Amino acid sequence: MVKDYISINKKAYDILASEYKEKYKNNEGANYFYKILEDFVLKRKKESAIKMLEIGPGTGTLLKIFENHNIKTTAVELSENMATLAKQTSPNSVIINDNILNVKFLNNQFDFILAMAVIHNFPENDLIKLLKKIKLWLKEDGYFILDTTNNKITESGYFEKEDYDTRVERYRRKWKKEDLSEFLSKQGFEIDELVNYKDPTSGKEWLIYALKKTNNML
């Protein structure tokens, strides 16, 4: 893991941005998945004025969904091209174009932090740093919601994104469900809900976690 994975990922998502947007326009699998996430948030939403941070919003589809529920949405997106598309899709969100690891927010300010299809872009050491930040930024009764694919074994490396016409390489840490669940609890998160979802369009199995922070670090 000596290569500069952040620059490689930034370049990859800059190249993929327009294809990404087309792919998810009328994508049955993705739409169903957005519905699961919308329900995941709405059933945990206590007050009316709430704040959400989305890490790596891509083209901004989820931000738009939550904007429509009057949620105050902020997002941090590494790729400039993705950030531009997200701004067009969700004009009422604050979009910061930066690496989330370089960004500072005040403590205890978000009711929800979302990282959809994002944690696999980080090696374990940087993911630990990111989770520490998330714990600080999240309110005591807040939720961290993430998803990633379930894999036969946990492994890391530079992989081409297989389901895109443009073949670009980016860093990926592929997690196996049991390893990820144990890792998250070691970092001080408890699982409030875990849903397995097989995307009928891509055939991939996704793990969707709703997490609460705890003071127990194993």
Ligand SMILES: C[S@@+](CC[C@H](N)C(=O)[O-])C[C@H]1O[C@@H](n2cnc3c(N)ncnc32)[C@H](O)[C@@H]1O
């Ligand atoms: C697989 S895409 C997922 C996009 C969207 N969340 C979705 O589920 O469709 C991963 C996104 O995370 C962004 N990302 C990756 N590393 C990041 C980082 N260090 N800081 C902020 N965003 C990052 C990428 O640029 C990309 O837009």
